[in-house]
Amino acid sequence: MNTKYWKNMALGLLVSLVVSGCYGEEDGYQIPDIYKGSWESPKNGATVVGYAPAPISEAKYDAYLNELYITWDGGNDAWEKKNEYVGAEVEFASLLTETKVKRVMISNIGDFGNLTVKRDNGLPNATLNLSRFRTVVVTTKHGARDCRFRSIYVDEAGNKQYSDWTSLSEHLANAEMTQNMDYMAWKEFRERQSNPLKIHFESNSDLRTVEWLYNRYSGADATQEEFRKWYYMDCATMSFEPHNIACDPYENLTFMIKKEQTGGAYAFDYPNHNEGRGIVYPASESNMGSDAWWLLPDMQAVVMHEMGHCVEWMPHKGHYEKKGEDCDKQGYQEGWPDAVKISNGGFFGLATEGQINEYKAAIEKPYKDPQDNKVYVWQIDYNTSGAFMSWLRIYNGDFVRMLPWTVKMDALTNDWSLEYAVKYILKESYPDMSMEDLWNEYVAEVKKFLNNHQ
Numbered sequence: 292m293n294t295k296y297w298k299n300m301a302l303g304l305l306v307s308l309v310v311s312g313c314y315g316e317e318d319g320y321q322i323p324d325i326y327k328g329s330w331e332s333p334k335n336g337a338t339v340v341g342y343a344p345a346p347i348s349e350a351k352y353d354a355y356l357n358e359l360y361i362t363w364d365g366g367n368d369a370w371e372k373k374n375e376y377v378g379a380e381v382e383f384a385s386l387l388t389e390t391k392v393k394r395v396m397i398s399n400i401g402d403f404g405n406l407t408v409k410r411d412n413g414l415p416n417a418t419l420n421l422s423r424f425r426t427v428v429v430t431t432k433h434g435a436r437d438c439r440f441r442s443i444y445v446d447e448a449g450n451k452q453y454s455d456w457t458s459l460s461e462h463l464a465n466a467e468m469t470q471n472m473d474y475m476a477w478k479e480f481r482e483r484q485s486n487p488l489k490i491h492f493e494s495n496s497d498l499r500t501v502e503w504l505y506n507r508y509s510g511a512d513a514t515q516e517e518f519r520k521w522y523y524m525d526c527a528t529m530s531f532e533p534h535n536i537a538c539d540p541y542e543n544l545t546f547m548i549k550k551e552q553t554g555g556a557y558a559f560d561y562p563n564h565n566e567g568r569g570i571v572y573p574a575s576e577s578n579m580g581s582d583a584w585w586l587l588p589d590m591q592a593v594v595m596h597e598m599g600h601c602v603e604w605m606p607h608k609g610h611y612e613k614k615g616e617d618c619d620k621q622g623y624q625e626g627w628p629d630a631v632k633i634s635n636g637g638f639f640g641l642a643t644e645g646q647i648n649e650y651k652a653a654i655e656k657p658y659k660d661p662q663d664n665k666v667y668v669w670q671i672d673y674n675t676s677g678a679f680m681s682w683l684r685i686y687n688g689d690f691v692r693m694l695p696w697t698v699k700m701d702a703l704t705n706d707w708s709l710e711y712a713v714k715y716i717l718k719e720s721y722p723d724m725s726m727e728d729l730w731n732e733y734v735a736e737v738k739k740f741l742n743n744h745q
């Protein structure tokens with residue numbers, strides 16, 4: 292047991308706002324009791340004196356990641372309450388079913404802001420610079436135009452205060468601003484890297500040669516460009532900003548098509564840890580016509596998963612073991628790269644059909660002891676844990692980005708579990724939530740999603 296972690300948790304509980312939402316108008320799927328609210332909303336039209344909604348300096352939407360980035364104007368001296376601002380409550384359409392949900396979004400700046408971790412690949416230490424003036428909401432394109440929010444403040448006496456609700460569009464109109472709906476974080480990453488990724492392709496297959504691969508993507512340059520795009524899509528999901536990178540970028544990637552490789556793809560340090568990464572990919576020669584390994588979008592999904600491994604930070608030890616197996620490490624090792632992939636819209640198996648199959652398989656399993664070598668259903672790796680991690684962005688749009696940092700935290704790295712990580716990330720927003728409640732809510736929404744896609 293790590294005492295520092297529990298001390299922080301206890302402190303977090305003491306100073307945390309007791310926040311919960313009002314879900315009276317919710318429909319569609321059941322919300323666990325702990326999120327049902329008792330805090331009173333201002334009456335319709337009433338102004339909360341002195342607590343105007345925080346001014347916005349920027350709002351942009353990324354249609355790849357389904358992320359709405361709202362940046363509050365922390366540099367605005369006319370905003371006299373800015374020192375009291377702690378976060379926002381946002382009402383928005385959920386990504387999976389467009390169900391209207393409300394979520395308190397308070398970044399856990401106390402633990403994550405200015406966190407520095409050592410890297411082992413020769414890069415300088417990485418420092419995470421989080422801002423409480425940044426909120427990321429995962430929603431549909433329509434939801435991004437439609438959401439509303441109110442600001443949460445804590446005054447000098449420690450009392451929480453709320454602004455009135457306002458819609459994003461109304462707020463932007465008042466400030467004479469428009470929302471950028473064409474933002475693509477991965478493009479930003481590609482343009483800002485001082486050492487852009489170089490990819491080298493090789494093959495020992497006579498059928499799936501490098502030339503054969505190039506022909507699929509209209510030439511060598513276009514192939515290079517497409518794979519680079521996948522890499523920077525990964526980076527955009529893993530990092531807070533192009534200049535606030537949460538992963539260890541690698542400069543050289545060697546993509547090796549291997550005739551003798553039959554057990555799927557894998558990633559490894561190549562030529563060594565400091566210099567780059569390699570991905571071995573099966574040539575799969577026996578199935579030249581319709582092999583999913585070589586068809587889009589599946590090939591993209593697999594390569595993005597392997598690229599995730601190339602930068603993945605691992606905990607030393609997980610909390611839950613069963614029969615000598617580290618359930619947490621396994622669940623995270625394969626789940627997180629899939630969370631990155633899924634956040635970009637990728638499932639293995641064609642488009643929606645693949646997604647439906649993965650969700651069906653996940654919710655049929657019992658919460659506890661779902662299969663022989665796992666304790667909890669969210670430890671079943673690949674798409675099961677990955678889709679759940681990606682869904683947890685409904686509580687914090689940066690959830691997938693924050694997860695690797697929990698792995699590197701002194702307080703957690705020797706006793707890591709997704710459960711602890713979730714508690715750590717959400718402790719300012721939802722100090723009392725449990726994993727079982729979250730999983731049950733997830734299952735309820737997945738069922739609604741499946742009903743919508745029968």
Ligand SMILES: [Zn+2]
Binds near residue numbers: 597624625
């Ligand atoms: Zn993997």
